[in-house]
Amino acid sequence: MSTTPPIGPGFPWLAPLAGYSDLPFRMLCRDYGAACAVTEMVSAKGMVYHSPGTKDLLATCPEDSPLVVQLFGAEPEMFARAMDMLLERGFRYFDLNCGCSVPKVVKSGSGSALLRTPELLYAIVKVMVAKAGPGAVSVKLRTGWAAGDEAVFPVARELENLGAAWLTLHPRHARQGYSGTADWSQVARLKQEAGIPVLASGDLFSAADARRCLERTGADGVMFARGAMYDPAVFSHFLSDAPQAPSGPEVARMIERHAAYIRRFGRPEKAILRMRSIVPRYIRNLLGARVLRQEVGSCASWEHLSEIVERVAQAQCAPSEGHHQEERDGSHQG
Numbered sequence: 001m002s003t004t005p006p007i008g009p010g011f012p013w014l015a016p017l018a019g020y021s022d023l024p025f026r027m028l029c030r031d032y033g034a035a036c037a038v039t040e041m042v043s044a045k046g047m048v049y050h051s052p053g054t055k056d057l058l059a060t061c062p063e064d065s066p067l068v069v070q071l072f073g074a075e076p077e078m079f080a081r082a083m084d085m086l087l088e089r090g091f092r093y094f095d096l097n098c099g100c101s102v103p104k105v106v107k108s109g110s111g112s113a114l115l116r117t118p119e120l121l122y123a124i125v126k127v128m129v130a131k132a133g134p135g136a137v138s139v140k141l142r143t144g145w146a147a148g149d150e151a152v153f154p155v156a157r158e159l160e161n162l163g164a165a166w167l168t169l170h171p172r173h174a175r176q177g178y179s180g181t182a183d184w185s186q187v188a189r190l191k192q193e194a195g196i197p198v199l200a201s202g203d204l205f206s207a208a209d210a211r212r213c214l215e216r217t218g219a220d221g222v223m224f225a226r227g228a229m230y231d232p233a234v235f236s237h238f239l240s241d242a243p244q245a246p247s248g249p250e251v252a253r254m255i256e257r258h259a260a261y262i263r264r265f266g267r268p269e270k271a272i273l274r275m276r277s278i279v280p281r282y283i284r285n286l287l288g289a290r291v292l293r294q295e296v297g298s299c300a301s302w303e304h305l306s307e308i309v310e311r312v313a314q315a316q317c318a319p320s321e322g323h324h325q326e327e328r329d330g331s332h333q334g
């Protein structure tokens with residue numbers, strides 16, 4: 001029988017992030033204090049049919065714990081088979097994606113489209129709970145399908161009855177993608193109505209955002225998503241109450257650590273390319289970031305990366321200009 005993973009105001013989570021929350025990134029976030037992490041979304045059907053990308057998505061190691069595997073799909077029988085495979089491999093905690101609004105996912109009836117077919121959603125959760133046991137299954141939701149739709153509230157009650165152990169709410173409706181702002185008042189309402197823990201997601205770009213969100217919503221905990229993508233140290237800032245302006249040496253250490261995890265766990269042939277996309281996010285608040293970014297774009301070896309890291313270590317922090325637009329946009333509508 002499973003106990004639930006750690007949930008509480010002092011246990012910040014790393015959110016599921018397709019294309020980002022892979023094993024190296026999860027390990028980096030754990031170093032900075034993430035109490036629990038969620039995998040990128042994994043297709044239940046893809047698992048059953050051994051689709052090529054699935055193996056990488058499920059890569060893990062003993063220190064990558066506690067870990068929640070997030071599944072998406074729309075066919076209960078695929079979930080039954082995928083859950084058997086995951087349990088056999090030793091995974092303990094599972095989340096159902098009921099929030100992704102990317103057209104490809106929604107078209108197949110998965111992700112946030114499940115909010116429009118609650119009976120199917122319940123059938124999937126029933127299968128997951130029956131396989132994994134109590135305390136092990138959660139659902140990550142949006143508020144509803146379109147503006148004014150508050151499907152999440154009746155749905156949440158039923159999910160609780162079916163044995164969901166906790167819920168996560170990104171309080172935007174599905175059609176909204178990432179536009180507008182996350183409506184934290186919906187998290188507050190869900191927390192009041194639900195008898196199981198509620199994690200808040202949505203517009204948590206900094207430690208201060210997360211503290212404000214907890215205060216305003218009474219949520220049991222927070223999940224950092226884009227906030228962690230741009231600054232994995234957001235977890236330690238949150239936990240230590242430290243001001244959030246990473247210096248050159250801190251950013252350099254962050255890049256080095258991420259590179260080390262990628263070299264240890266990632267695919268060697270893709271490692272440098274991966275670093276080229278990661279480094280620009282981490283250096284964006286440093287003076288001279290534009291020039292450094294150009295150099296990163298041409299980086300083709302670990303030696304070259306080390307030279308760049310040395311220069312990053314000497315860079316000063318730029319005066320804060322608030323959040324960058326790209327940070328708010330989100331390149332993926334999870």
Ligand SMILES: Cc1cc2nc3c(=O)[nH]c(=O)nc-3n(C[C@H](O)[C@H](O)[C@H](O)COP(=O)(O)O)c2cc1C
Nearest residue numbers: 015016017018041201202203204225226330332334
């Ligand atoms: C690049 C990217 C990938 C995402 N992938 C997923 C995913 O696989 N599963 C999921 O449930 N949510 C996914 N999300 C949604 C996030 O987990 C989170 O709920 C959302 O970004 C709101 O939090 P934020 O405003 O603090 O970023 C993704 C978001 C982004 C930006």
